[in-house]
Amino acid sequence: MSHAASLPPVLAMVIALLAVLGAALALIGAVGLLRLETFYERIHPPTMCTTLGLGLTLIASMLLFSALESRPVFHEVVIAVFMVVTTPVTFMLLVRAARHRDRADSHDPVVRRKQGDSTRGNPRE
């Protein structure tokens, strides 16, 4: 990667830190998606991927391209605005669908969890 040799070292460190932090937050979100018990808990961690993970990576990308092209580059803001608008819409639709399906199956996952019974043993999966 010879093009980055012209970058100031401090800026390179900042970009590296932001990129690794964003990717680590995306990983934490995915691990939360894998490990939590019920669907209504599981819907929370992926928002970390879309807000913090994507946001930090987009800031790193903006800094890198601004330094490489030696002019301010702002087109990554388009992705950030788009994701901020669309993610809540998707998840609200999904939660509404999940609530509807749970009511149709006449079981409340919150109550089941308090009884020490997760949705894993559900015969109608």
Place this chain on the structure above:
Amino acid sequence: MSSTVLNTALLIAQVLVALAMICATFRLLRGPRAQDRVLALDTLYVNTMLLVLIFGMREASAVYFEAALLIGMLGFVSSAALAKFLLRGELIE
């Protein structure tokens, strides 16, 4: 010096995002219900977008930004369509 730091950091970031995609794929395969699979698919496309962005930073070309934007738009449409299908399919039953 700054090029090695940046290259190593972007490689580490790519590995972390790939691990996140593996976690989402496990959730996609395991379920247990359809809404979990839709949620895993949503996470998977966001992580793909991150991977494409980081790859674009490594290659230092602006083409990958447009690919990431396309992935984001198509992913939103597919997730919203799947959620609507889950809602409506049960209504018909």
